[in-house]
Amino acid sequence: MRSLIVVESMFGNTRAVADAVADGLASAGPVTVLDLADAPPAPHVDVDLLVVGAPTHAFSLSRPNTRHAAEQQGAQHRDRGLREWLANLSPCLPGTFATAFTTRIPKKFVPGSAAKAATRRLERHGYRAAAPPEDFFVLDTAGPLRAGELERATAWGQRLAASVPDRPLKGEAR
Numbered sequence: 199m200r201s202l203i204v205v206e207s208m209f210g211n212t213r214a215v216a217d218a219v220a221d222g223l224a225s226a227g228p229v230t231v232l233d234l235a236d237a238p239p240a241p242h243v244d245v246d247l248l249v250v251g252a253p254t255h256a257f258s259l260s261r262p263n264t265r266h267a268a269e270q271q272g273a274q275h276r277d278r279g280l281r282e283w284l285a286n287l288s289p290c291l292p293g294t295f296a297t298a299f300t301t302r303i304p305k306k307f308v309p310g311s312a313a314k315a316a317t318r319r320l321e322r323h324g325y326r327a328a329a330p331p332e333d334f335f336v337l338d339t340a341g342p343l344r345a346g347e348l349e350r351a352t353a354w355g356q357r358l359a360a361s362v363p364d365r366p367l368k369g370e371a372r
């Protein structure tokens with residue numbers, strides 16, 4: 199199984215989670231982790247599993263104004279986020295699986311998750327859900343990640359690896 203993880207990260211926490219998910223997926227086959235800053239703007243994805251990750255900003259995927267606010271708090275400059283990348287994504291090849299994760303602050307009664315917003319967009323492009331969207335937690339805006347989150351991310355990657363069936367041989371229906 200070939201997997202691609204595309205990750206948006208401004209302070210580095212979501213990127214660390216992406217690398218931990220990749221460790222979990224690696225048992226099932228090759229995994230590429232692509233920083234959104236280096237990803238092609240109009241992507242054509244040809245893998246068995248696409249995983250996208252992004253920080254939750256203002257209850258959803260980041261926007262130019264929230265990225266600017268993050269930058270004001272010391273984050274790296276980013277011209278675009280997962281919202282823009284997903285808007286330009288080509289329709290998926292039939293039977294391609296996908297899922298999404300986010301990092302966010304574990305505040306009770308604060309709704310919204312970039313992973314849920316990304317999942318809705320993946321569904322619109324025709325991707326099949328490999329797993330429900332998953333949230334990983336940071337203790338503050340710039341991090342750090344809550345203790346145990348990287349281990350949880352690797353375990354999530356392992357479960358993903360086990361849940362996606364191998365791509366069928368040519369001519370065989372999935």
Ligand SMILES: Cc1cc2nc3c(=O)[nH]c(=O)nc-3n(C[C@H](O)[C@H](O)[C@H](O)COP(=O)(O)O)c2cc1C
Pocket residue numbers: 206207208209210211212213252253254255256257258264265267268271273301302303304305308310336338339340341
């Ligand atoms: C402008 C801005 C808005 C944010 N809004 C939310 C929010 O609505 N809910 C939440 O749980 N965390 C929110 N956060 C915290 C981010 O989720 C946190 O900065 C992120 O997980 C860090 O990931 P990164 O290190 O990959 O950038 C916000 C952060 C910023 C900078």
